[in-house]
Amino acid sequence: MNKLISILVLSGVLMFSFETVAAPIETFKFDSAETEKVFHKLSEELRCLVCQNQNIAESNADLAKDLRLEIYTMLKNGKSEEEIVDFMVQRYGDYVLYRPPFKPMTWLLWFGPVIVFVFGLIYVVRLMKSQSAEVQPVSLNDEEIERIKNLHAEQDNK
Amino acid sequence: MENNQPSLTRRLMPLIVFVALVALLAIGLTLNPRLVPSPLIGKPAPVFNLPLLLNEGSFSNKDLIGHVTLVNVWASWCYACRQEHETVKHLSRNGVRIIGLNYKDEPDDAKNWLAKLGNPYQKIAADYDGRIAIDWGVYGAPETFLIDKQGIIRHKVIGPLSDKDNYDALMAVMNTLNK
Numbered sequence: 001m002n003k004l005i006s007i008l009v010l011s012g013v014l015m016f017s018f019e020t021v022a023a024p025i026e027t028f029k030f031d032s033a034e035t036e037k038v039f040h041k042l043s044e045e046l047r048c049l050v051c052q053n054q055n056i057a058e059s060n061a062d063l064a065k066d067l068r069l070e071i072y073t074m075l076k077n078g079k080s081e082e083e084i085v086d087f088m089v090q091r092y093g094d095y096v097l098y099r100p101p102f103k104p105m106t107w108l109l110w111f112g113p114v115i116v117f118v119f120g121l122i123y124v125v126r127l128m129k130s131q132s133a134e135v136q137p138v139s140l141n142d143e144e145i146e147r148i149k150n151l152h153a154e155q156d157n158k
Numbered sequence: 159m160e161n162n163q164p165s166l167t168r169r170l171m172p173l174i175v176f177v178a179l180v181a182l183l184a185i186g187l188t189l190n191p192r193l194v195p196s197p198l199i200g201k202p203a204p205v206f207n208l209p210l211l212l213n214e215g216s217f218s219n220k221d222l223i224g225h226v227t228l229v230n231v232w233a234s235w236c237y238a239c240r241q242e243h244e245t246v247k248h249l250s251r252n253g254v255r256i257i258g259l260n261y262k263d264e265p266d267d268a269k270n271w272l273a274k275l276g277n278p279y280q281k282i283a284a285d286y287d288g289r290i291a292i293d294w295g296v297y298g299a300p301e302t303f304l305i306d307k308q309g310i311i312r313h314k315v316i317g318p319l320s321d322k323d324n325y326d327a328l329m330a331v332m333n334t335l336n337k
Contacts, residue, residue: 049298052191062262062288063288066287070292091198091293091294092194092197092297095194095195
C-alpha cells in the first residue's frame with residue numbers, strides 16, 4: 001500500500017513538473033483574449049519538425065520561432081484556427097499535428113488499442129473458462145468404476 | 159488416456175506473440191523519424207518570387223517550368239550542406255540544372271562560402287527570412303526538391319545528397335523524368 005502511494009505521488013510530481021518547463025517568450029500583442037487563446041492552443045498542438053518531441057510553443061528552434069510568428073501573423077489577418085492548421089498540414093503533412101486526424105490511413109492508430117484490448121479480453125475469458133473446467137470432476141467410465149470396486153474388494157480381503 | 163495438455167501452438171502462443179512484438183518494434187527502430195514524407199510531392203511548386211543572391215533580378219516558380227530542375231536548399235551555416243557540396247557540383251557538371259535556395263543566410267557569408275567551395279548553381283534565390291521555405295515545407299537544410307518540366311514536385315531529399323541512399327533514390331526518380 002505504501003508502495004502504491006509513493007508511485008502515485010511520484011507520477012503526480014512528474015506530471016506537474018512538465019507544466020513548469022520554461023517556454024521561449026516572445027512579446028506578441030493580441031487584439032483579444034480569444035485570439036491569444038487560439039494562438040497558444042495552436043502552438044501547443046503543432047509539432048516542431050526540427051526537434052520532434054517538442055511543440056512549436058516550447059521549442060527554441062529557429063523554425064519554431066518562424067512558425068510562431070507565422071501563426072501570429074495569420075491570426076492578425078483574421079485567419080481561423082482551421083485555416084492555420086490546414087496551412088501547416090499542406091506544407092508539413094499530418095506529422096505536424098500532435099493529434100492525428102481521423103481517416104482511413106490512421107484507423108489502425110485509433111482503433112489499434114481497442115482491438116488489442118478486445119483480443120486480450122477474449123483470451124482472458126477463455127483462459128478463465130478452461131481453468132474452471134479443469135476443476136470439474138471428471139466422470140469415470142464403467143471400466144474405471146469396475147477397477148475401483150475391485151481395488152476396494154482387494155483391500156477388504158486383506 | 160485422454161490428452162489434457164494444451165496443443166503445441168497454444169503453449170507456444172505467448173512466445174509467438176512476444177517474437178512478433180519484438181519484430182514490430184525492431185522494424186520501428188530502424189525507421190528514421192526525421193524522414194517526414196512531404197505532402198507536396200505531386201503538386202506544383204509553391205508560388206514564390208525571390209531576389210537573386212549574386213546578380214540583379216529575381217527567380218520565381220514560373221522559371222522552373224520547361225526544365226527538369228533540382229532546387230537545393232542550403233546555407234553557409236549548414237554543416238551537412240558542406241558535406242553534400244561535392245555531390246551537388248558533380249551533378250551540376252553532369253548537366254543537371256540546379257537552383258539554389260539560400261535559406262536564412264547572410265548574403266556575405268553565402269558569397270564567401272561559394273567563393274571558397276565553388277558554385278554549382280545556375281541561379282540562387284535568396285530567402286533571407288525563411289518565409290518561402292515554409293511554403294516548401296522545409297524544416298532543415300539541406301533539402302533538395304526534384305521538379306519536372308511541368309513545374310511539379312516529384313521527389314524530395316531530406317539531408318545531404320552525398321548519402322548513398324538519398325542519391326540513389328533521387329536518381330531513380332530523375333531517370334524516369336529524362337526519358
